[in-house]
Amino acid sequence: MRRxxxxxxxxxxxIVGLLLVxxxxxxxxxxxxxxxxxxxxxxGDTSPRIGLGVAGVVLGVAVLAAVFIAARRRPPNTPxxx
Numbered sequence: 001m002r003r004x005x006x007x008x009x010x011x012x013x014x015i016v017g018l019l020l021v022x023x024x025x026x027x028x029x030x031x032x033x034x035x036x037x038x039x040x041x042x043x044g045d046t047s048p049r050i051g052l053g054v055a056g057v058v059l060g061v062a063v064l065a066a067v068f069i070a071a072r073r074r075p076p077n078t079p080x081x082x
Contacts, residue, residue, distance in 0.1 A: 014063075026053075027053035027056055032047060
């Protein structure tokens, strides 16, 4: 059961990482006035939100790296092979 819960946490963290990267890319490429309502559009502002975009991509990549490391880690109760 413990291993199953760990896989679910890793899967959810991976989804969060992908969402962060995707949101960061949207912030880097779409003008503020064209952003969807949930992302906070600013009428009349045609520049992308560079700071938020970079932060989203960096955090997303960091989360995905942590997920990769966690997924490849050996479970603590597995005996070592000689």
